[in-house]
Amino acid sequence: MQNLPPVLVAYFDAANTQNVDAFVACFTPDAQVKDENSIHQGHENIAIWNRGVNKKYNCMHVVKSWDQTNGGADAGVEVSGTFPGSPVNLTFRFTLLDDKISALEIG
Numbered sequence: 001m002q003n004l005p006p007v008l009v010a011y012f013d014a015a016n017t018q019n020v021d022a023f024v025a026c027f028t029p030d031a032q033v034k035d036e037n038s039i040h041q042g043h044e045n046i047a048i049w050n051r052g053v054n055k056k057y058n059c060m061h062v063v064k065s066w067d068q069t070n071g072g073a074d075a076g077v078e079v080s081g082t083f084p085g086s087p088v089n090l091t092f093r094f095t096l097l098d099d100k101i102s103a104l105e106i107g
Contacts, residue, residue: 004066005073007099012061012077018054020047028100035106057081064089072096072103 004012007026014022024047027033033040033049040049053059059081066075072095080087095103 004063004075005096005099007096007101008063008066008073008075008094011094011101012063015050015059015061020050020054023047023050026101027104028097028102031100031102031104033104033106035104057083069093 010022011026014020014026024043027043027046029043030041031043031046033046035049035053038049040046059079062078062080064076064078066073072093075092075094077090077092078087079090090106093103093105093107094101
């Protein structure tokens with residue numbers, strides 16, 4: 001996606017290749033991810049969550065649109081995988097700090 005902040009390009013590349021180390025490297029050490037009504041905080045918990053998502057759903061992400069927000073970006077993402085109703089369109093709300101993701105809400 002054109003002009004997407006570099007950390008978000010890295011995030012979606014890591015998510016699509018299921019590279020957990022590269023995925024976690026996109027986040028600040030105390031980052032928080034909210035997904036499916038659960039909160040995962042810190043690198044270790046984000047890695048555990050990401051491994052579980054990879055194993056359970058085998059997701060692929062295609063960024064369809066994005067808007068810069070005050071402090072981050074909202075991305076419209078088509079997510080496909082091994083789950084009922086695939087593909088779905090979700091909003092990924094990123095908060096950025098020092099070129100890293102400090103918070104992410106998926107919904």
